[in-house]
Amino acid sequence: MFYIIKISKWALAHFFLGVLKIMLNKGLDKLELLRIVEAVANEKSIDKELVIDSMESAIQKAALTKFGNDNNIEVMIDRESGEIKIQKVLNIVENVEDPFREITLGSAIKINKENSSLKVGDKIYEELPQIDFGRIAAQSAKQVISSRVREAEKNRQYDDFIDKQGQILSGIIKRLEYGNVIVDLGKAEGVIKKDELIPREILKTGDRVKAYCYEVKKELKGHQIFLSRAHPQFLAKLFFQEVPEIYEGTIEIKSVARDPGSRAKICVHSQDSSIDPVGACVGMRGSRVQTIVNELHGEKIDIIKWTEDLPTLISESLSPAEIQKVLIDQENKRIDIILTEENLSKAIGRRGQNVRLASKLTNYEIDILTDKEDSERRQAEFKERTETLIKNLEVDETLGQLLVSEGFNSIEEISQSSPEDISKIEAIDEETAKELISRSKDTLIKEIEVVANKLKELGVEEELINLKGMTQGMLVILGQKNIKRLSDFADLSSDELIGGFDEIKGKKIRIEGYLEEFSLSRKEADELIMAAREIAYKQ
Numbered sequence: 453m454f455y456i457i458k459i460s461k462w463a464l465a466h467f468f469l470g471v472l473k474i475m476l477n478k479g480l481d482k483l484e485l486l487r488i489v490e491a492v493a494n495e496k497s498i499d500k501e502l503v504i505d506s507m508e509s510a511i512q513k514a515a516l517t518k519f520g521n522d523n524n525i526e527v528m529i530d531r532e533s534g535e536i537k538i539q540k541v542l543n544i545v546e547n548v549e550d551p552f553r554e555i556t557l558g559s560a561i562k563i564n565k566e567n568s569s570l571k572v573g574d575k576i577y578e579e580l581p582q583i584d585f586g587r588i589a590a591q592s593a594k595q596v597i598s599s600r601v602r603e604a605e606k607n608r609q610y611d612d613f614i615d616k617q618g619q620i621l622s623g624i625i626k627r628l629e630y631g632n633v634i635v636d637l638g639k640a641e642g643v644i645k646k647d648e649l650i651p652r653e654i655l656k657t658g659d660r661v662k663a664y665c666y667e668v669k670k671e672l673k674g675h676q677i678f679l680s681r682a683h684p685q686f687l688a689k690l691f692f693q694e695v696p697e698i699y700e701g702t703i704e705i706k707s708v709a710r711d712p713g714s715r716a717k718i719c720v721h722s723q724d725s726s727i728d729p730v731g732a733c734v735g736m737r738g739s740r741v742q743t744i745v746n747e748l749h750g751e752k753i754d755i756i757k758w759t760e761d762l763p764t765l766i767s768e769s770l771s772p773a774e775i776q777k778v779l780i781d782q783e784n785k786r787i788d789i790i791l792t793e794e795n796l797s798k799a800i801g802r803r804g805q806n807v808r809l810a811s812k813l814t815n816y817e818i819d820i821l822t823d824k825e826d827s828e829r830r831q832a833e834f835k836e837r838t839e840t841l842i843k844n845l846e847v848d849e850t851l852g853q854l855l856v857s858e859g860f861n862s863i864e865e866i867s868q869s870s871p872e873d874i875s876k877i878e879a880i881d882e883e884t885a886k887e888l889i890s891r892s893k894d895t896l897i898k899e900i901e902v903v904a905n906k907l908k909e910l911g912v913e914e915e916l917i918n919l920k921g922m923t924q925g926m927l928v929i930l931g932q933k934n935i936k937r938l939s940d941f942a943d944l945s946s947d948e949l950i951g952g953f954d955e956i957k958g959k960k961i962r963i964e965g966y967l968e969e970f971s972l973s974r975k976e977a978d979e980l981i982m983a984a985r986e987i988a989y990k991q
Contacts (some may be wrong), residue, residue, distance in 0.1 A: 486534045504529055511536065522552040526577070535725045539577040544769060553573045597800055610675040613640060620689045621679065625659045635661060635679060642677035650681050650713040653749050662747065664689055682712035687753070691718065695733050703729045706758045709812035715749055717769065717809045721758035730755045756813070766818070769810035773799035776823060780816075783973050789820045796822055837861050844895045845888060854879065855888075867892040903928060912936045915987065922979050926967050933966050942984040946977040 472714050512527040515538050519525060524541040542555040555563075560576050570576070592750050621642065623635040629648035633655055644663055655661060663679035664686035680686060688708045697703040698720075706719040722729040733755045736740050741753055756768045763778040766787060777790035791799055799820050811818045821829065838852040844863055845852075858877050860866050866874070866888055874885035904926040907917060910931030915938040917927055936943055946952075950972050951965030967977075 471929060486531075497911045504531065511538070515580070517864075520551075520552070522551045522961065523581070523585060538580040540580055542576050542578065544570060544572050544574045544576065560763075561620070570652075606675060610668065610670050613637075613675070613677050614666070617665050617668045617769055619665055620662050620686065620693065621665050621677075622662050625655055625657050625661055627657060633661070635663065637677065640675075641675060642679045644679045644681060645707065648678075648680035648682050650660075650749055650751070652713055653681070662690075681748075682710070684708040684710045687716055687718060687744070687748070690747060691733060694740045694743055695735075697722075697727060697729075699701040702727060703732055707813050709814070710751075711805055711809060715752045715754070715805055715809065716748075717754045717756060719756045719758045719765075719769075719813055730757050752811075760811075762814075766810065766814060766816070769813050770799045773806070775799075777826075784971050786814050787814075787816045787818050788826075789818060790823055790826045791820065793822050793824065796820065845891045847888070849882075863892045863895050865981045867896055900924065907931060910936065916984075917989075919980070919984055921976070921983065923970070926970055927968060929969075935966070938984055939988045940986040942981065944981060946974050946981060948975040949981070951975060 465848040489507070490500055508527045508529055512525055515525045515527065516523065519540070526536045526539050526541055529535070531539070531740075539657075541553075542560070543553060544557050544560050545554045546556070548554045548556055555576065557570065557572055560570050560574075563578065564576055565572060572874070574978065574987055621635075621637055623637040623642065624634040626634045626641065628634070633644040634651065635642045635644060642663070643663070648663075649655070663681050664683045665677060665686070666680050666683055667676075667678040668676070669676045685708065687710055688705050691705060692698050695703065698705060702722065702724050704721045704723065706721050707931070708716070708718050718733070720729040720733055722732075732740075741755065745751060746755060754763070754771065756771075759765050759768075762780060763775075766778055766789065767775045770789065773791060773795040775789055775791050775795075779788040779790070783788070789799065797805070801809075807818050807820055834853075834856055837856045840863070841847060841852040841855055841860075842849060845866070847855075854877060855866070855874075860874070869889065870887065871882050871885040872886060874880055875882045880888075907924070910928070912927055912931040913936055916922070916930070916936065919938065919941070928942065930936070935944070944966075947965065949964060949967045951966050951968045952963050972980075
């Protein structure tokens with residue numbers, strides 16, 4: 453952990469020396485002390501009033517030690533002359549219960565004869581002598597002031613840098629620690645962790661470096677400023693600095709994907725149809741983009757023009773590959789790309805880099821198939837669906853193929869159809885259609901009975917079985933994964949149901965979901981879990 457606290461210099465040391473002299477009655481020009489206070493405030497960029505307040509608190513603490521902690525003591529430092537006034541405060545009451553803090557009206561009038569307007573509820577101030585507090589008390593005061601000044605400095609630095617979160621900061625490399633880079637930002641230090649550096653980039657102490665500030669954390673020991681040169685937004689902010697049209701808002705950066713140090717893709721859109729967003733980002737003879745490439749040590753950058761037409765956007769994102777067909781599943785955020793064998797390696801890229809960046813850029817999971825693989829897949833699906841109908845409806849292969857080719861891909865679809873819909877198929881009369889519907893319904897009833905027995909064997913509880921939106925197929929899978937109670941299901945996350953990514957040792961790992969084969973959307977998974985929680989937590 454890297455905690456950033458700028459330690460005091462000569463001004464703070466002189467300030468403490470001045471406080472010690474005053475408290476030990478060694479003599480010091482009070483105006484000189486105020487000048488030192490102002491120097492400390494300016495050096496640390498904190499309010500002068502806070503420094504004086506901390507000094508008053510320190511002297512008050514020492515005075516309580518000297519005169520007794522039962523007393524109510526106030527300390528005032530004159531902001532003009534520097535004179536210190538130590539006073540005991542007494543509340544005027546009818547009956548005294550605490551003699552250290554209270555006084556009767558009669559006694560108060562005797563002490564303050566010149567003030568005849570005193571009444572119950574007022575306060576009187578009894579001035580205490582300026583005495584030698586002793587070195588221990590003086591050192592204690594020094595600790596109080598030091599703590600207050602450091603706390604104020606930490607708060608000031610945090611306030612300064614929290615506003616800079618999400619911006620590019622520039623600084624001098626101060627030192628290297630275990631692969632991490634510590635950067636001097638002027639009034640504070642930032643850290644670029646090892647995994648936030650551009651791979652194979654060589655940075656040395658004394659180098660000036662730019663980095664993206666992605667987080668400012670406030671903690672007890674201080675604040676931490678985390679910087680990154682590998683973050684996608686570092687690239688976006690560099691374009692923001694180099695391209696005036698982006699700075700002015702004419703051109704908008706839609707998304708960014710990076711493989712730091714190797715390749716990046718950035719998607720841009722122009723609000724003004726007369727401006728070419730790609731050309732503006734490239735600049736005259738590539739001057740603008742080349743400046744960014746140099747900053748990123750040769751990282752190749754693909755600039756893509758954004759469009760609402762998703763197939764076109766996907767095709768552009770996978771350039772230079774030529775795409776034949778784009779199949780989009782918007783509900784599950786998946787895309788199948790069909791292309792020729794010759795374009796396969798271009799679309800995938802070196803070590804899958806091109807398709808991986810395109811996937812990040814469009815926020816869709818992309819599967820790439822050659823036209824041959826697509827044909828084989830469709831044939832396999834056709835064969836599997838045909839065999840399912842042949843087996844469950846007891847029909848011959850010709851009729852099974854005919855049903856599938858006409859769009860009746862499952863037993864459920866046939867059971868929910870009308871005789872008229874099926875009899876529209878040539879070679880199938882109304883009687884045959886009715887028989888097919890009857891057999892499909894009988895098959896589904898048998899399947900339900902089989903699954904119900906399976907759930908009973910697995911020990912899946914009724915509350916989970918009756919959860920709205922849960923299918924029997926899902927329940928069997930959950931039971932096999934030892935998720936048998938409603939409370940077990942309620943404790944799951946949507947990623948555990950539909951799959952997702954987890955970061956392990958800096959690498960993204962694909963996590964398979966329990967119900968991934970059922971193609972649930974994230975919204976559907978969240979709704980199922982929330983419904984389970986509402987029932988489970990009410991009990």
